[in-house]
Amino acid sequence: MGRLKINQEKINDESAEKLIKICPFNAIEYKNGILDINAACKMCKICIKKGPEGAIEFVEDDIQEVDKNAWKGIVVYVDHVEGKIHPVTFELIGKARELAKDKKRMDEFKLYELIEQVGPEVFYEVKKSNKVITANVDFYSGFVYHCLDIPKEMYTPLFAMGRIPGWCAHRIEELISGKKIIRPAYAHVGEFIPYIEIDKRI
Numbered sequence: 152m153g154r155l156k157i158n159q160e161k162i163n164d165e166s167a168e169k170l171i172k173i174c175p176f177n178a179i180e181y182k183n184g185i186l187d188i189n190a191a192c193k194m195c196k197i198c199i200k201k202g203p204e205g206a207i208e209f210v211e212d213d214i215q216e217v218d219k220n221a222w223k224g225i226v227v228y229v230d231h232v233e234g235k236i237h238p239v240t241f242e243l244i245g246k247a248r249e250l251a252k253d254k255k256r257m258d259e260f261k262l263y264e265l266i267e268q269v270g271p272e273v274f275y276e277v278k279k280s281n282k283v284i285t286a287n288v289d290f291y292s293g294f295v296y297h298c299l300d301i302p303k304e305m306y307t308p309l310f311a312m313g314r315i316p317g318w319c320a321h322r323i324e325e326l327i328s329g330k331k332i333i334r335p336a337y338a339h340v341g342e343f344i345p346y347i348e349i350d351k352r353i
Contacts, residue, residue, distance in 0.1 A: 155188055155198070156210045162186045166203040173201050177328075247291040250298035263294055304349060 167181035178192035186206075198207045251260035267286040274280070289310075296306055 154210055155192065155194070155196075156208050157186050157188065158205055158208065159186065161203065161206045166206050170198050170202045170206065173197055247295050247298070250295060254298050256298065260294070263291060 162181075162184075164181075167179075167186050170186065171179045171181060175195065175197065176191045176193050178189050179198065180187045180189055188207075196209060199209055247263075248260060251257050267290060270286060292310070293306060296303075296309065301309070
């Protein structure tokens with residue numbers, strides 16, 4: 152992991168104005184002669200690549216050794232409402248267990264639980280990073296869909312339906328503010344394949 156370091160001695164009104172304009176996430180603020188980066192920053196580093204030279208730099212954090220023997224239990228990032236875990240998290244994992252037992256698929260469910268448990272340790276071994284990457288509630292969604300005999304063609308639509316309002320809100324805000332609030336410059340680099348109706352697919 153790393154962080155952005157602002158060299159305030161290289162910041163003036165002109166350089167601050169340029170940095171504010173090039174940031175696609177409106178994450179740079181300038182007040183009373185002090186430049187600051189707020190929580191909207193996505194670490195895209197455009198401010199370093201296209202901003203005034205030396206004004207902002209990326210500093211790597213020192214990697215500290217972690218005593219993995221001290222790890223206990225499983226850490227899962229979940230949705231919170233007013234400081235409390237959203238009940239849907241427990242509901243989905245609980246239902247996954249019930250369905251697995253009913254469908255005689257407990258071995259498969261235990262595999263999911265094992266992956267969730269060893270995931271953070273494997274991530275550390277590969278990345279050598281102290282950042283804890285763990286499973287979230289969506290990790291069990293596909294398993295639940297399959298236990299409910301929901302067609303695989305519906306998995307992506309079900310996933311997207313709950314997110315479409317947020318995507319629309321982001322796009323509306325982007326149009327109103329006139330500034331990018333999503334990652335720009337996505338471009339398809341593969342071959343374009345003609346759409347085939349589902350009932351005509353092999």
